[in-house]
Amino acid sequence: MRKYRFWMICVLAVSLFGVACGGGEEAAAPERAAAPEPAPAPAAGSGGITGVITYANGDADTAISMDADPVCVGLNAEGAETQTITGAEGKLANVFVYIKSGLSGSFPVSAEAAVLDQQGCMYAPHVSGVQVGQTVVIRNSDPTLHNVHALPTVNAEFNKGQPFQNMEFEHTFDKSEVMVRFKCDVHPWMSSYMGVVEHPFFAVSADDGSYAIDGVPAGTYTVEAWHETLGTQTMEVTVGDSAVAAASFDFAPAG
């Protein structure tokens, strides 16, 4: 009897299922964008972007008083000055230039470690760039206490003391952020800026204001130039196959 009833139900169910399906609306599969075509692994391009950063007002750096720490005074017999507005006549160094947008796909992380040194109670380099996930080696070359206090807004804050000469530690940033400021709380004049980006297409302008970004795949990009006090500027740049595009920036004096 039980078995018989079960089969009755099944038969009824199957017949009603037809009715229900016929009567009701087919549960339409929701429309969503199909899985994107697998993007080909981006090949390192053969193009490049170069340019010169100009700045009319010239070097405006001021001398730093390191009296607070006699060790620092000893290390800088000739005196030291800020590295904010620096460069050859009419040129601007320490400008971080990078592709801000327009790239697609991901790029392998450079295996080479970036180095942030503390030398003569100054950070070297003052402005630099790394890739997300790239190792940064932070070294203290001075025989005095430094603390490396990174003040990111997107990445995690850290603040490590390096009391001994030649101490070093490694750090990697896991999110892109332009720029991460570093400071030393023991020597308040010390600061450094590091641009953390997803790709390897960035450069820092040299003393003669020039910079060069190589290996750029062909395409149209927004390039941004960042300076610690003069702000940022952007430019649209089209890079052809094996061609070098020019992107020069002129920074007007602040204010």
Place this chain on the structure above:
Amino acid sequence: MAAPKKTPDRHYDFTAMNKWFAWSSLALLLITIWMVVEDYAKPWKRLQAEFRELERQKLVEEAEAERQRINQEEIATIEEEIRSEEARLDEQEAELKELQDRLADLDDKVYEADVDARTTKSHLDTERYQYDAALQTGDPKKIDSALATLERRRETYGEDRITLEAYLEERDMVRAEIERKMAGLKEDEDRLDELRGGLESLENRVAGLDKSIDYFVLNAPLMDMLEPQLRIDQVQLPGLYQNINFTSVDRVDRCVTCHVAAARAGFDGEGWEEPFRSHPRLDLFLSSSSPHPYNRFGCTTCHGGLDRATNFARAGHSPINEEQKAEWKHDWGWQKQKYLDTPILPAQYTEAGCIGCHAGNVWTASSELQDTGRELMSRMGCFACHKIDYPAFTDVPRPGPSLERVASKTSPEWAYQWIEAPRDFHPTTWMPHFFFLENIVGELNEERQRAEIKAMVAYIWDRSEVIDYSDPPRGDESRGEDLFNTIGCTGCHLNDAEASRDDLFPQINRMHGPNLVRTGSKVDAGWLFAWLKDPKAFNPETRMPSLRLTDQEAADLVAYLMASRDPAFENLTQPEVDGQVRDDLAVVYLQNTQTIEQSKATLAAMSDRERDVYLGGQTIRKYGCFGCHNLRGFEDAKPIGVELTEEGSKPVHQFDFGHIHDIPHTRHDWIKTKMLQPRIWDHGKESVKDYNELYRMPDFGMSEREAEAVTTNVLGFVKESVVTARRADQRPESNALAEGRKLITRYNCQGCHLIEDQGQAIKTAITDPGMWPPNLAAQGARVQGDWLFEYLHDPASESMRPWLSVRMPTFGFDDHQVNMLLSYFAARENRQAFLSEPERPDRRSLTVGKGVFAMLQCAKCHPAGPVAPGAVSAAELAPSLLLAQDRLRHDWVADWIKDPLSWVSGTKMPVFFSRQDDGSYSSPLAQGIDLPMWSTEKDRMLRYFDSEEELKEYLADADNVTAALRDHIWWGLEGGS
């Protein structure tokens, strides 16, 4: 008409009956089919099926991405390696084969040898027993023979063991050899598995969501007994009540039947829309590791709505605005649920749902709008007229200034102007407008209001004490400005004619005290000088602290503040008011207790001034001014507003919408409209109501955001529907937290300090971070109760950073208040407020501590005396460690040094000891000690160690080093070493 045809033996028509039967069977069949369809085609089933499909697509995409991520080249390389490895092994096949044969052979041999050895062992045991038995008989022959047998057997057993061990050793060797040869292959295969593992698991999950034949069978109509995949998902919530038809029953939430992904992570990116989105902040809500896990709290406990509903309309969804309402009507068949008292809170008011459980805590961590709303309500003084029976609003002093001595401070003309329109003078003030609002129409009513204001001023001045102040000493305005901007006034006061409350929202700490713009047009300079010097002398209950100003400083500040004036508010006069209008108003009040004739006689006997004062007193009672201000004659008056403790549960039909129909008749719309236009419900009723019956709720000039923040709170004031044990924070120290937070709000500690990650409003006025008052995170773990007790009583007694220009004010707390603050800080850190005396450490620890103190160069930032070392700018310095022993908790110092950033984010104290993955800390000192520059320290420390290794081992342990540093700071700095 022909008679119905009937067969002789029946009284009915057989054919007609057959027709009736046929039709009704057909109808029954159709109804049955309809029933089944209706039961089957539930909207939630469609949603679940849709989500299943979306999830499948998501997994497919993830699998694709994983395939992309897996470096195909790497896989190819590994596969290539595997192949070459296999080829290499093939070449060595013979050799490997031989090894494997040998292994098999050895396995056999080991087995045999093992069996032999065991057999021999059992014989041996028997023979040992026999020997023992022979010894018992005492028969030498038997003894000798048994002993000889036993000896032989021992020898055999020894040989067996040797054989077995030899085989075992050989087998291990052969195995190792085979493993060595195969190692390359195995490593490659492991790497391949690891690379492909993630992908495989994703592919398995996709397969689980494929629509196979079971899916269709299990989810077919009438198949519910077979455990379908599409089914109602519910959770029972004991102790969390829903009121259903006047009965409180445990909630049974079914929301996730449609909101399928609510408690699951990963469905919150672009393209995921309700009802398929993950709940925001899964670290706080729904996930099993959060404080509000789904299976303990469900959804409707916080969001409201009908817990058991599985239908969009019945669940009680509330649209955020008219636009969404129209959209929902179209898409989901939304309908207003007339009989549901607690519909789901509209999204903008969701935080109201926190209050039901969290009101006892005073602050609700992470509910920003609700927290801001509560602070606004404290500042605006809602509780002064409306009883609100929650800890944040009970036993709180009056929010406005005392008016018992106001005549010493300003003029009646200014007061008239102020009462008439407070925001004209101070756009940011919390004092609301009572007069000239939208329900007051007509010349007569306007004259009545002027008469009321004038009468109130007359009453206040009549009862106010007058103190005559002499002129203050001459001050310097620019020095005063400097002081104002640096000593801490800006934590509570603005001095800005352009400021607006909405611009500063939600940061309201700097509006704790009045905006000081136009002070020169308001107060008497002599009063201001005396007030700044000692606020409590003028008003013992004031929240204004003393900044311990010298006469000169106070005079400078007076010069600066009095220079801010506005001619529009000077040389004011009060308007002339029609005496008859005033008398008519007064008579109405007299008639409450007297006959018409008596009241006329009473009035006639009063002088002009007496009539003003009488009407003023009655008007103050009418508007409830005494709720916020201390006023003589109203010390025990009861607040005038309705109680709000359960306002969020008041049925919608009990709200008076008057003649207003274009505002949706919902609880939240009524409350918010009331905040923005408090008198709106009188529209069309102005001529119906008597003057004194018109709504009296004043206008606080709230912005849209402020109104929403306040509404969020009022909506959250609901009838209890959660058993006590299930409410938030039932720990014994909760009360200490609540009381502490009330004091912190009352005295605006967060105007200067960061407390529970909120506050430090003074940052907007003092830009140099080195000059900011401290973050009080971990305060209860950091400082000693005794020290904090003294410090809070008299902050001048001690100064951690004497170079700071900002001053910790003297609040004049009584012992009870200080103890409440102490208990608050201790409860925050789960510490006892007071601690026993530590023991003095041994010399070794002190010596190491002294050496490490030098090596880590602590003195570079921590001055050994009250003055800054060298030329480091004062703002960069750390507190003097000479205060440590009196101030810090002994059980905190080492923990702090070990990992400062974990206690206080943003601290300048660097991390010297890196936290390792296993939770321990590494120490750099074992390496540092070898530097030539620290040789003196090393020699000194070595005296207490047997060897250099021992010293280094000691220094490599962060626990030792931090404890030694603490001991040095505690005991070694005495006498300034």
